[in-house]
Amino acid sequence: MSEKITPRSQDYARWYTEVIQRSELADYAPVRGCMVIRPYGFALWENIKEGLDRRFKETGHVNAYFPLFIPMSFLQREAEHVEGFAPELAVVTHGGGKELEEPLVVRPTSETMVGEMYAKWIQSYRDLPLLINQWSNVVRWEKRPRLFLRTTEFLWQEGHTAHATREEAEEETLRMLDVYADFAETDAAIPVIKGRKSQTEKFAGAVASYSIEAMMGNGWALQAGTSHFLGQNFAKAFDITYLDENNSLQHCWTTSWGVSTRMEGAVIMAHGDDQGLILPPRLAPIQVIIVPIWRDDEERSVVMEAVDRVKDALDGVRYQVDAREELSPGWKFNEWELKGVPVRIEIGPRDVKKEQVVLARRDMPGRPGKSFVPMAGLAGQVNELLATIQQALYDRALAFREENTVDASNYDEVRAAVDGQFVRAYWCGDPADEDKLKADTSATSRCFLIEEEIEPGVCAICGKPATERAIFARAY
Numbered sequence: 001m002s003e004k005i006t007p008r009s010q011d012y013a014r015w016y017t018e019v020i021q022r023s024e025l026a027d028y029a030p031v032r033g034c035m036v037i038r039p040y041g042f043a044l045w046e047n048i049k050e051g052l053d054r055r056f057k058e059t060g061h062v063n064a065y066f067p068l069f070i071p072m073s074f075l076q077r078e079a080e081h082v083e084g085f086a087p088e089l090a091v092v093t094h095g096g097g098k099e100l101e102e103p104l105v106v107r108p109t110s111e112t113m114v115g116e117m118y119a120k121w122i123q124s125y126r127d128l129p130l131l132i133n134q135w136s137n138v139v140r141w142e143k144r145p146r147l148f149l150r151t152t153e154f155l156w157q158e159g160h161t162a163h164a165t166r167e168e169a170e171e172e173t174l175r176m177l178d179v180y181a182d183f184a185e186t187d188a189a190i191p192v193i194k195g196r197k198s199q200t201e202k203f204a205g206a207v208a209s210y211s212i213e214a215m216m217g218n219g220w221a222l223q224a225g226t227s228h229f230l231g232q233n234f235a236k237a238f239d240i241t242y243l244d245e246n247n248s249l250q251h252c253w254t255t256s257w258g259v260s261t262r263m264e265g266a267v268i269m270a271h272g273d274d275q276g277l278i279l280p281p282r283l284a285p286i287q288v289i290i291v292p293i294w295r296d297d298e299e300r301s302v303v304m305e306a307v308d309r310v311k312d313a314l315d316g317v318r319y320q321v322d323a324r325e326e327l328s329p330g331w332k333f334n335e336w337e338l339k340g341v342p343v344r345i346e347i348g349p350r351d352v353k354k355e356q357v358v359l360a361r362r363d364m365p366g367r368p369g370k371s372f373v374p375m376a377g378l379a380g381q382v383n384e385l386l387a388t389i390q391q392a393l394y395d396r397a398l399a400f401r402e403e404n405t406v407d408a409s410n411y412d413e414v415r416a417a418v419d420g421q422f423v424r425a426y427w428c429g430d431p432a433d434e435d436k437l438k439a440d441t442s443a444t445s446r447c448f449l450i451e452e453e454i455e456p457g458v459c460a461i462c463g464k465p466a467t468e469r470a471i472f473a474r475a476y
């Protein structure tokens, strides 16, 4: 803990990597592009998973598991899909010491496998809607890997649903986008913009893709979840059909949607500071760290007796006691700050005498974040503080995004503002506009704003008529 982390202002990418490694969320694996999610990082993932899984079940979905290997020919059945994924595929050509008759793809996503099975399982309108999610790993060969953001193998969930009508499938697509936004804002304390992807940025094989976009601490965007309306593209490629009430054969309408371990990257970059992680209480593996302070054995026994009472009071809170003998309190404070634990409780002999503890907020370093709280009623105070911190993190991230979002009405304005900020501007949607912006600035369109009703205007990039506004930004 002696060496300081590289400040964000000096080198944001380096700060990000150092925080992850030193807080022990993850580490590089011996295979390039892969990562090891360490226990602390996995505990964070488990909390993310729990928050999402609960919401999926509340909206009528069930979990299942589909195989890791997909026959190459499955991917080829949907032309746009295979074209989009081809450069990222890992292909197995040998198994059991023999060359395979047909190469197998390590799943980059499971629309094709799911499509094959749905075609078997769905016969009649009574089988619909079919609402299945799976928690799994996927592999997409990554040339420029970055921990949590872009790794060759990553963990995620993928929802796959089939419906009788276009309207129902479109409704489902937007429902899951709302579920993702609710999770991001309520649990991860990250404000997000919900929108529709451009033609260039949409999922390969989708009719329309939607995303939640979050602003990171350097003003870049991170796509934190996507929901796709697949129309009948996969239903036609895989023959997913049903007999309707009039006994006539119809193709289904399908959707898919996913959130991955990328969400950890979002949490790190939306909230972290130069001291390290700041985890939102609802997701933090450890919500409260208790650090007892003593100088000799006598003090130690007095303090530890009080710690036991504090532990009893914190029933239902995820806490841990750091009673390591060989380390100073200051050293421990730094370590738990680095690890982003939302609340620290300090107890020394003088506090015990006064029947109080010190509460320190991770999101408010130093004196302003400290308070003295009587032992009596501690549970209530701690729970209240956790809720306060959760809200404060959200408010701070929202204020930051608002301060760093600008409106632009012509190309010069877009170009000048797009590095390190969100630019909101009318856009006609022409892919040529996006190519030009990308070549000039490395920024891309993040999404069209779907939740605003506005007067038609003029495209800020090319000057043609435009009916919608979009967000442009540098993105991970």
Ligand SMILES: [Zn+2]
Pocket: 427, 428, 429, 430, 433, 459, 460, 461, 462, 463, 464
């Ligand atoms: Zn345009």
